Amino acid sequence: MTTSTPPSFSPGLEGVPIGESSLSLVEGQAGRLSYRGYSIEDITGPENTFEEIVALLYDGELPGASRIAAVDAELKAKRGLTPQQIEVVRMTAKMTHPMFALQAAAATLGPMDNDFEPKMATVEDRGMAAIAKMGHLVGALAQAFQDRPYDPPKPEESHAEMILRMITGQKPSALHLRVMNALLILQADHSAGNASTFTSRVVASTKAEPEAVLSSAIGALSGPAHGGANEQSLRLFETMGAPEGAKAKIEKMLEDHFRIPGFGHRVYHVKDPRSKVIQSLASEVIESGSRVSELYSIALTVEDVATERLGHRGLFPNVDLFSGCVFAAVGIPTDIFTPIFAASRTLGWMANMKEQWESGNRLFRPAQIYVGNPPPKDYIPRSARS
Ligand SMILES: CC(C)(COP(=O)(O)OP(=O)(O)OC[C@H]1O[C@@H](n2cnc3c(N)ncnc32)[C@H](O)[C@@H]1OP(=O)(O)O)[C@@H](O)C(=O)NCCC(=O)NCCS
Missing domain, CATH: 1.10.580.10 (Citrate Synthase, domain 1)
Structure with a gap:
């Protein structure tokens, strides 16, 4: 009997190339996103x-x-x-x-x-x-x-x-x-x-x-x-009330292993470059004294607290931590x-x-790793089942 080596499995297909592309490039360690080579x-x-x-x-x-x-x-x-x-x-x-x-x-x-x-x-x-x-x-x-x-x-x-x-x-x-x-x-x-x-x-x-x-x-x-994380992050900030109370609330959430929307990324293990662009837009468009400016200040607190707790694990803000504040600022x-x-x-x-x-379009038809009952299993007639 010959035994074949089962294919290796990467949960979430992490690191598995799904094809070739020349459209955009995400560089996770450098924290760079480019379209056709342009940052x-x-x-x-x-x-x-x-x-x-x-x-x-x-x-x-x-x-x-x-x-x-x-x-x-x-x-x-x-x-x-x-x-x-x-x-x-x-x-x-x-x-x-x-x-x-x-x-x-x-x-x-x-x-x-x-x-x-x-x-x-x-x-x-x-x-x-x-x-x-x-x-x-x-x-x-x-x-x-x-x-x-x-x-x-x-x-x-x-x-x-x-x-x-x-x-x-x-x-x-x-x-x-x-x-x-x-x-x-x-x-x-x-x-x-x-x-x-x-x-x-x-x-x-x-x-x-x-x-x-x-x-x-x-x-x-x-x-x-x-x-959906952009919507969820703004809703989270809205529940936090005044910016002064945000630090304690977010610390408690992290202690309770709450997953913060707008934080973490599969590829970026530094701050998402899109969030830096969004923050520069935020500084232009968010009016001081507005509720959005309070929400943005909460977002900054979330960034500080979560980065301190999770940064050593490669978790940093992604695009959705701040994008909701900018969406809200333009109405x-x-x-x-x-x-x-x-x-x-x-x-x-x-x-x-x-x-x-x-590039020729070949049908996607990946494999699986079967972990169920080894076939063929003996069939049990319905009348004989308990
Ligand atoms: C984006 C995301 C799905 C990537 O997930 P992933 O690469 O599959 O990472 P995992 O879900 O395996 O998480 C790895 C670890 O980091 C932790 N982690 C990941 N994102 C986290 C977050 N936002 N807040 C707190 N902990 C987080 C997980 O709890 C896990 O910890 P554990 O190993 O102790 O269980 C994930 O970071 C996330 O859910 N972020 C919030 C949603 C979000 O912002 N999505 C928009 C992405 S642009």
């Missing part, structure tokens, strides 16, 4: 727009003015929704958590047939449409969630302006628009290994329609171990934080889908 700090400045980063991730290089204008025009041309799609998102926004409403609404972007023809032009076209429509969907979702009537995109609005104005009901200031662009850019991609992007690749590998890829990835993002309701993350990450999901098709 995130350099592409979230006052002049950078979401449209520019769509071109960067799709084309591989920083675009010139005419390419940025072309992406802007394409997103505007593709963002339209049918009355039925708007009705679905508005209806589900009143029934269920915004992330589930968004997941259902994203699926309605799909076609009547389910026979995807993966020509590269189609993959790119449907990917761009998904990016454009997701911003519109999140705006429509937020309006219904806040009991406001549907107020559609305006022709002149950029992607970031459309989303922010639809959510808040007010034309954003130049500062808020800049912050919104930076937030959308910052969350657009994070290597192919994060749970939602991996999901998008697994679903794409089955030759599913791009809209099925999108709605599946939204489901993966909704969990508190992934995108975004807490329940809409993760939907915005989804609108932003749609770029990464769709760019990863395209990259996977470009």
